[in-house]
Ligand SMILES: Nc1ncnc2c1ncn2[C@@H]1O[C@H](COP(=O)(O)OP(=O)(O)OP(=O)(O)O)[C@@H](O)[C@H]1O
């Protein structure tokens with residue numbers, strides 16, 4: 001009984017802010033709305049059929065690709081960064097980790113607007129490239145998928161670095177020495193010991209980056225300029241502009257479905273490399 | 280013994296009696312800490328060699344230099360006549376069993392043991408056969424498919440050992456291999472390590488800070504203190520002929536008397552000249568007399584004696600008794616050990632005597 005009381009606030013929070021909205025979305029996805037956005041209380045699969053339209057599927061695919069590339073780049077940049085931080089003398093580590101999360105303390109929109117300034121045709125990047133003679137005419141960096149990826153990467157990279165840092169820091173250096181002692185070259189040690197043992201951390205980071213990237217609609221709008229439409233933009237438009245709530249719900253569910261698959265995959269993989277096997 | 284060889288033209292010829300491992304004047308400092316100071320050692324083929332010393336005396340540092348994870352500031356190390364320091368760890372015919380075992384937690388026992396053989400690029404069936412064989416030798420075949428986290432301390436230790444010997448290194452280094460085990464298992468494992476060493480015919484270098492462990496396992500022992508070698512000898516010689524005060528104190532119990540060298544023995548204030556074995560030290564030099572408690576005999580009234588005293592306390596320890604004797608003119612009680620139970624009572628007057636050859640002279644520090 002006492003334990004239930006302790007659980008109370010958390011359960012309430014989860015129910016009101018998480019389970020109820022999801023239940024609502026699932027419920028609405030089986031309804032239909034008229035032109036004015038009013039829901040008709042009749043169970044139908046019409047919205048699911050509409051969601052299979054190649055137009056929507058393509059947006060979904062684009063979103064997955066963009067979020068995927070962002071995640072991949074985050075791993076490639078985050079891994080050496082986390083590694084370098086873990087190798088710093090202890091008193092410097094905290095300082096650098098704080099620097100890594102520092103951008104989170106400023107406003108998200110302000111940070112994104114800064115990228116608009118940077119990537120602008122009149123902006124410093126284009127200017128410098130022209131100055132050194134690498135390109136001749138001003139470069140259109142803004143309003144491209146690349147700009148969207150840069151924005152997402154910038155926003156969520158810390159979420160990759162932190163779990164990776166924890167995983168690398170926890171790795172006993174003697175394990176790497178033992179591998180070399182047994183005849184493994186440095187590259188082999190990385191592939192057979194370091195990588196598998198830090199993989200769970202990388203997977204957590206990947207989920208942390210992929211999830212908010214996939215559903216993001218602010219960055220695609222500001223840096224993609226409406227040309228790169230992601231599933232998040234679509235869902236928001238369906239909810240707020242077109243007011244087709246059932247279709248919006250189905251699209252939202254498709255993201256949830258993808259995330260669920262990813263989480264299952266992540267727990268499977270992590271378990272495989274966890275110290276204790278559960279088979 | 281040959282001089283340190285710094286021959287750039289290649290390895291010197293190795294006669295049969297040449298040491299397998301030759302450590303020459305190796306020093307290593309970490310900032311102000313001098314972990315190793317001018318260490319020289321010879322280890323022979325098939326020897327069971329122990330590095331013994333208190334915590335922080337540089338034992339692990341020396342092993343890590345031999346394994347290739349640490350480099351000496353000065354000095355040379357050759358294995359079978361070839362320069363060992365020039366090779367990276369993965370190319371040295373040396374394996375290290377880590378103090379922490381350092382088993383790969385994400386691999387089964389089998390895969391842990393196979394790891395080193397796979398790196399040699401051996402065919403799969405040979406790897407399998409050798410892994411099965413070594414697991415049988417160390418007696419843990421039934422754990423082959425388990426993860427390290429699912430093993431007991433003793434089993435983990437055997438996996439670490441199996442993983443190190445399966446590669447048949449020329450030299451096997453073991454860093455406190457038994458320190459994580461409880462006393463009873465430890466005794467069994469000491470015997471087993473010794474048996475294994477005979478069976479696989481590999482040269483073992485074992486680090487320990489437990490003198491009993493070193494004495495019971497090793498053919499020869501190097502005693503370290505603060506990065507220096509105090510003495511290298513067979514266990515019996517270390518026990519009977521310690522060459523320094525530190526060794527006499529570190530290995531077993533000793534009755535120690537400070538004094539100055541006199542003709543025929545050591546002059547100790549308040550006790551006169553005590554007979555000792557012969558010593559090279561000049562008359563008048565400050566030195567210590569060291570004698571084992573079991574080498575002192577207690578004699579009754581009238582018998583010839585070296586010292587006379589009164590029994591302060593007796594302690595029966597099962598197989599033997601320890602008797603503390605207060606000697607007039609000397610503050611510290613003298614300990615005497617006798618086989619079996621003693622009939623002496625507290626307060627009894629006894630005479631003490633010993634064979635002068637048993638009393639070693641130790642230079643003052
Ligand atoms: N990487 C290092 N950096 C700084 N000091 C070190 C390092 N490695 C060892 N030392 C110091 O060198 C000295 C010898 O260390 P070492 O680990 O060789 O001792 P040990 O004999 O193995 O001791 P123990 O029995 O406690 O394992 C110690 O004072 C230790 O603090």
Ligand SMILES: [Mg+2]
Nearest residue numbers: 338339340378
């Ligand atoms: Mg040590």
